[in-house]
Amino acid sequence: MSTSGWHAAWLPDEALAPLGRRVTAVDLTVVSASGAGPVVAAVVAEVRAATERSGGRLVLADDDVTAADGDVRPDLVLVLDPDAGLPAEGYAVERADGATRVTASDDRGLLYGFFHVVRLGEGAFDDALAAGTHAPAHAVRMLDHWDNVDVHDVMGQVERGYAGGSLFYADGRLRPDLRRVGAYARLLAASGVNRVAVNNVNVHRTEAHLLTDRLGDVVRLAEQFRPWGIRVHLAVSFAAPMTLGGLDTCDPFDPAVADWWADTARRVYAAIPDFGGFVVKADSEGQPGPFAYGRTHADGANVLARALAPFGGTVHWRAFVYDHHQDWRDRKTDRARAAYDHFTPLDGKFDENVVVQVKFGPLDFQVREPVSPVLAAMPRTHLALELQVTQEYTGHQKHVYYLPEQWSEILGWEPWADGRTVSDVARDVVAVSNVGDDRFWTGHPLAQANLYGFGRLAWDPALSPSDLLDEWVGLTFPGADARVRDVLRDVVLGSRATYEQYTAPLGVCFMVGPGHYGPGVDFYEYSPWGTYHFADRDGIGVDRTRASGTGYSGQYPEPWASTYESLETCPDELLLFFHHVPYTHVLHSGKTVVQHVYDTHTDGAARTVEMARRWEDVDGLVEPALYERVGELLAEQVRSAGEWRDQVRTYFWRHSGVPDARGGPLY
């Protein structure tokens, strides 16, 4: 625990002790320490604090102190050398002559190199340390905060937030004390995140003003993030020229509108020179957009992009556009098709500094969806993959759901099955944050592993979820009993599969109740949201084939277009996403659909009982408050999983009339 009132997460003092016990030289001979800027200053301050705590020593080698003391051999040398030829944000590590040397060509490279050493712990000083160069796979690794300044009537302070209030805002304004935001930025830097959007993409009245007369709030937030190499972005309303600017239009083709955006961007950059750019949800779920003027998304995005371009800013334009007043009677309209249908005709029409931000699946952050075909269909457009760290449909941070297990699959999915992955085609990786003002940051203490894992996977998608978990455990519980690691592995690994087992089966999606928590098998069945499963007494699932359904399967390149189209080849876990089948359809696994549902729900719920029991084994081995919080939440997970199990099983039983071959209870 930190003494500061919030949990230290993956940067407790002990995690920095291996470095802090040693002598670290920071070599800034090329860029002087005084002129190197706030990021370098943060690194130096980190080393200084760690060595002061643990008895090591900081040696600063810059133009003021031209060389390290002759009588002190540093164990670690951190070198910032713009001429070293290393990639942006990257760093090289080598071990020689009893010293570890980290070299970077820019300040953020030095920062990430420093945290690399922290992650390695004692291993950083092992002569067996492998030499190598590290650089991020994705230049933009961004967290979107769906935080409101005002508490929203329905959505609260943080939309889809499950960790208390906002870290940034309280009582209708920016928090006066932002120290915790600084601590948050430090944690993010250690995970590799380098962008943060500081407000909800549904931009309400008060929040719209962050762009203009409340810009001072964004300035203050940027001050907290800047030392940690993080640029701030702002979600803006497409209607801002009207609501804020007093114009009578926000038509992107109107010169006054373009001028307003250009002038506004100029003012923003005057206050925040490293401002990242705008995030926009337009013509989606009631937000304003270019459709009102007969303009395209490209027209809309480009007017903002041109305002930002002179300053190096980016527009993240969300592709989450669909008809949310759909008629459930209409089986031809398919929400899953919407992003592709709206955006792929515009490929090549977006300006260079526009990024089309695509949710990982065609629906909405479900536990199991196919990867969005948009990612494979816009080669002439910069794309961002949008993930969700916050557990909207995945258990509201009450259920253990280890998201890297899902993200790893997504990032590594090959749209053409030829080696090229989603990670290769998505320039940026973005996720909705799971952080709030909860003492443990993320509500569920184990959900910290998701936040940490996001930054790490965005940096290096090849990291295995299992290794990432060990890394997180090593940092978060330094020096803990080996049993802690073993229990955490047992509880966390496989938790995504467990959740999938007891919730909506076989890719059918959206069997959630109000607020997207807990079972509601039919809750969305007759809704206007375009999310149906069409269960009847004979079968279930959505026919999205070209042959007889909505044709969505045809949005994929080969081989997936054919793989998904055919009942013979469609993967079991996506069967009901692509096909409407009888309950007695036999899966590749050899089980019928209905027996699969019975078994997985029984087994998944049983697994949560084991998880809760296993957690008891760390009683006394971790801090009591964390032990209790996780225990309480596991009890809720057990209860909720039992409810999911019984409702889904019973629903299938009542519809199919097929008994459970294993004889479990059906109601």
Added chain:
Amino acid sequence: MSTSGWHAAWLPDEALAPLGRRVTAVDLTVVSASGAGPVVAAVVAEVRAATERSGGRLVLADDDVTAADGDVRPDLVLVLDPDAGLPAEGYAVERADGATRVTASDDRGLLYGFFHVVRLGEGAFDDALAAGTHAPAHAVRMLDHWDNVDVHDVMGQVERGYAGGSLFYADGRLRPDLRRVGAYARLLAASGVNRVAVNNVNVHRTEAHLLTDRLGDVVRLAEQFRPWGIRVHLAVSFAAPMTLGGLDTCDPFDPAVADWWADTARRVYAAIPDFGGFVVKADSEGQPGPFAYGRTHADGANVLARALAPFGGTVHWRAFVYDHHQDWRDRKTDRARAAYDHFTPLDGKFDENVVVQVKFGPLDFQVREPVSPVLAAMPRTHLALELQVTQEYTGHQKHVYYLPEQWSEILGWEPWADGRTVSDVARDVVAVSNVGDDRFWTGHPLAQANLYGFGRLAWDPALSPSDLLDEWVGLTFPGADARVRDVLRDVVLGSRATYEQYTAPLGVCFMVGPGHYGPGVDFYEYSPWGTYHFADRDGIGVDRTRASGTGYSGQYPEPWASTYESLETCPDELLLFFHHVPYTHVLHSGKTVVQHVYDTHTDGAARTVEMARRWEDVDGLVEPALYERVGELLAEQVRSAGEWRDQVRTYFWRHSGVPDARGGPLY
């Protein structure tokens, strides 16, 4: 329209013109006008105002003006004579020598006699007027307002209110200007209501204080109601001795608790001598109650009753008690049984001034439930029948639903099939109000007919809904074209049956969505609320028989216990309330259950289209604002009925697999 900013409802000036054009003598020779009190003063003021408007004359014959002028022959004589021997609140009417004479033995009798004359219009002065004595069938005719002082997070200002804000409260306090409350009291008096509870039975923090330090608000409300013969009641929290009194218990057996209630009642009566009493929802849906102390509802009610008894006050103790954390898996627990199981063992144990207030059906104000068996099972207890004027489950005052058609059935139902009716066994009749600060009082202008009809039926349950509608139309649209009456008859009469046709079929109940508006066939199916229909691929309905179900049918006396028990004799409209049957079960009507569902939903929704079309025929014949409001709401009713039709039909189709013999669309 009134000139006062709100609609005149059933008391436009023109409705009083037949009286106002004539000479009316008010004879108070026995009780002097000056000493007769505010009710008599209100009657005199009404006559004075009406005659001043319409050119008639008021002659006051009391001890100051000992006789009417010799040269003026009154057309109407209103006599208050305590020695006339007429029943409380009653009046006698006779026509002789060209004058109509109304005699009452108490001031409220005079008030009701006056409004009787208003209702009759020109007919009151017809020599063919039948002589007769009129008295209310029910001594207490009460409206419960579920109004909050503060706006509740979930329930708003008026819980289950569909007519805007509260008439009484705004901005967290009593409205400073209560003139509209006075106008409301006058309308209620004309309908026959004589009690009003002024706050929500779910007593929240602020509202609890109406009993003590906010009592002044109740005093001011009582001042508005008093001239119209209406006593105010207050909903109180059973925990008040703790939350308001600072005691550490509210155990009814604790002398300090009894003392607190006695002292509190004394203070209330010191401020409001005609205070009616307390309304209590205890141990129900989270409200506190005597169960916490191992005491019974009788114990709880009696401690309050004893505090009120010295002052003539009454406790209305609600029988709406059930387990709202029920397990949907448990088919043996039956919410329908709860009120009977909780209360009938206590018959005879309630004090004389306790009234057990029983919802008309065992569930919750559904469009079709059997009448509550509690009403037939507590002969030694005063009972109130609780109805709902506000359209919680019956269309939120967006749908035309003429409630007198339902109430008339309920009041006339014979628990023993021997001539004794519900009206005979329920001493009081109570209903939840449908009024708010909407200009038309009730949101839907036609819902005024429900409010009016409630008071009239509580006075005389034998009135036919059809005659009542004509009466309401005659008052509300005086002098209107005969087409107005014809259209209103076409739109309003039968509207209860229409609503039943397109919503939950055959007594199955609770197929509503969130907020109790619109279809949600499965919305309550897996909930903790005890409201299930158990539909599967074979059939639907709740087995409440003694033979194989929950045994609820056995709570009825004969012949109903047997009638409901048997599939052969159970009325079609309650079939699914009492029995789980296959979709192909053949009704007494000769149709299968599923075809009945198909047909009624098609026909019911089609009927709303006719209603909307018919309404267009009064364009230009009623005030434009009223015409438009009703038209807009009918359009919503048509839309909503279509949604009900399609969802319910499709649900039955998907479960049964039986096609619609009439070939209508199924999805």
